[in-house]
Amino acid sequence: MTTGARIEHLVTSGTFSLDGGTWDVDNNVWIVGDDAEAIVIDAAHDAGAIAEALGGRTLRAIVCTHAHNDHIDAAPELAARTGAPILLHGDDLPLWKQTHPDRTPDGELADGQVLRVAGVELTVLHTPGHAPGAVCLYAPALTALFSGDTLFAGGPGATGRSFSHFPTIVDSIRDRLLTLPGETVVHTGHGETTAIAAEAPHLQEWIDRGF
Incomplete structure (x- = not known):
């Protein structure tokens, strides 16, 4: 498929807070689009920086991979x-309300839903485990998966805090993500990108270590 769409990336810094603790974090913000329109995946920390990166483009949607505060605070x-x-x-509304009790999202994401921008389709994959309403976005035309905090370079997202569950995230990764083509580039919520082929061989190691 020929498309003028591209993936842009910026890193914003702030804090993540849950269960009474607060940690400094750097977040990946992903912009998918062309010169005319775009979507933002995870509006983290700095609305001004994200708006500057968008320039004069029409923003079609702000997509939240999940509702931990560090991924939605600037939304x-x-x-x-x-x-x-x-x-x-x-399923992530309870988490959302912890950060934004007076502002609800404008629409709900559903498994299998297709978002379209700049001639590209991104399919919503519901991948609970790190959070109940965690989703990933799969864009085959860009050979790309936007994994939020479900899958990182080196393993699954954290499941040691409220609203998370390790066996569930393993099921999500095994059944929804590792079935994608191996060359699919995984654009993560924090840290470096990886690929499905790089992570797939390690599934049993993750299970044995109980991430």
Whole structure:
């Protein structure tokens, strides 16, 4: 498929807070689009920096891979600046309300839903485990998976805090992600990119170590 769409990336810094603790974090913000329109995946920490990266493009949606505060803290401000809707899986509304009790998302993401921008289709994959409403976005035309905090270079996302569950994230990764083509590049919520082929051989190691 020929497309003018591209993937852009910026890193924003802030804090992650849950269960009474707070940690400094760097987040990956992904922009998918062309010169005219785009979507933002995970509006983290700095709405101004994200808006600057968008330039004058039309923002079609702010997609939240899950509702931990470090992935959604800048979403309402970015929505106010751009008029774009915030989209979140409904199972993560309890987490969302911890950060934004007075502002609800504008739409719900559902497994199998297809988002379209700049001639590219991104399919929503519900991948619970790190959070109940965690999703990944698969864009085969870009050979890309946007994994949020479900899959990283080196293993699954963390499951040691509230709303998370290790056996569930393993099932999500095994059944929904490792079945994708091996050359698929995994654009993660934090840290470096990886590929499905690089992570697939290690599934049993993760299970044995009980990430």
